[in-house]
Amino acid sequence: MSNKEQNQVTIKDLARKLDLSITTISRALNGYSDVGAKTRERVQKTAREMGYTPNRNAQRLVTQRSHSIGWIKEDGAQYFVDPHFVEVFAGVLREVKHYDYDVVFASGSHKEIPQLFNRYVKDQSVDGFILELPRPNDDRITYLLEAGQPFVVHGSEQRADQYAWVDIDNFGIFETFVRLMLGAGHKKIAFINGDEHYTFALERRLGAEHGLEMMGENRDALTVFNAVHPMVHAGYQLTKKALEDPHVTAILYSSAVMAVEGQAAIASSGREIGKNLEVGTMDDELRHVDLTSLEGQISFARSPLNESGHALVRQLMKQIQKKGPPEGELIPARFSLRPNLPRNLVPAHFVVEDT
Incomplete structure (x- = not known):
């Protein structure tokens, strides 16, 4: 037997240390709700301090879980x-x-x-x-x-x-964006959306169209351009195509990646953001996409995709550990708007940040 095996902390060691039964220790380590929260916390804290590492094969036999x-x-x-x-x-x-x-x-x-x-x-x-x-x-x-x-x-x-699901309010975000642009006086909006084979992009388009209806505008006030998933490398071409229509004075993007790529097309068109063109985009707060140059120039709806990853695990583990039925979780979004957009058109369930 190796020194590592001889020195490995076991459930028996934890039971002796805490003066608890092996069964209680095992169930506390595996998160069972029939062990009180304070006891679970005490067991797990001691396990960390003593360097306890679970034996996955033994754990699977006890819990019937693969982990x-x-x-x-x-x-x-x-x-x-x-x-x-x-x-x-x-x-x-x-x-x-x-x-x-x-x-x-x-x-x-x-x-x-x-x-x-x-x-x-x-x-x-x-x-x-x-x-x-x-x-x-x-x-x-x-x-x-x-x-x-x-x-x-x-x-x-x-x-x-x-x-169980985790999502953002795709419908509401783009309904709001369209209302904001119309409320600021724009009569023709280009929406550069994602791939509508997927429900997130379909919901965004439906929300944008509902925004038109709420403001009493016809469907021809909105032109939709769709990228093929994933939404990379489409921003330039679709922005260029959108700006072929001289009546377009506002562009909405389904992704900040496409908004960044679209800047070159905007520059080559002779348009200037903030003067004869208004821009808004969904910002998933991607850490490898630098939006510094666009801050204060365009409007954002922000919601961190990273937090969605955390929430997905939490919702799944709740089911695995039988701590409740499956349910949905909506990750909040917040708007960062240019001063000329009418903030009173943003629904109360969205936060509007100071800019």
Whole structure:
């Protein structure tokens, strides 16, 4: 036996130290609600101080859990370099360590995805799943609902009352943006949106159109241009196309990445932001996208994608640990507006930051 094995702290050591039963120690370490919160906290604190490391194989036998979360992603050409995905994934990785969990990541072609889910469910190698980029009537959601598996979705579709999800108010944000632009006197708005095969982009377009209706404007006051997911490398071309219409005096972007890319097209068009062009964008607070040059020049709706990653894990672990039914969580958004936009048109559930 190695020195490491001889010196390894066990549950028995913790039980002797705290004068508690081995069963109580085990259930406290695994987060069971039948152990009081103060006892759980005391056990977990002592375990950290003594350097206790759980034996995963033994833990799985006791808890019937793998202590792993599954994330199965379609392996499109640019999906893994999409800064939006990277930001969410970073939040997930930071949060799972608080539960002593790992993330099992897998990818495959669109046709291979159902078989991958089926394999992980049948061999019970993960305790639950994270899904992203849902489509209307998403087949993955249908499968996991029927299989009775814990899962959480980044986004939602029409069955959102049946599963856990984390999202932002896509509809409300772009409804508000359109109302703000119309309220400031703009008669023709270009909306450079994401891929409407996915519900987040579809909801944003529907929200923008509803904003027109609320302000009594016709649909032709809004022209929508769609990027193909992921929303990278589309900003320049779609902005250039939008500005071919001389009546366009306001542009909305579904992503700050596209807003940054669109600056060159705006400059080459002879337009000047703040004088004959107003710009607003969704800002997911991507740490690798520098918006310094646009601060004070354009308006933002801000909500951190990183926080969505943390929330996805929290919602999934609540199901895995049987601490409550699946539910949705809306990540708040806040507006940072240029002074000429009418703040009174922003609904009360959004925060408006001072600029």
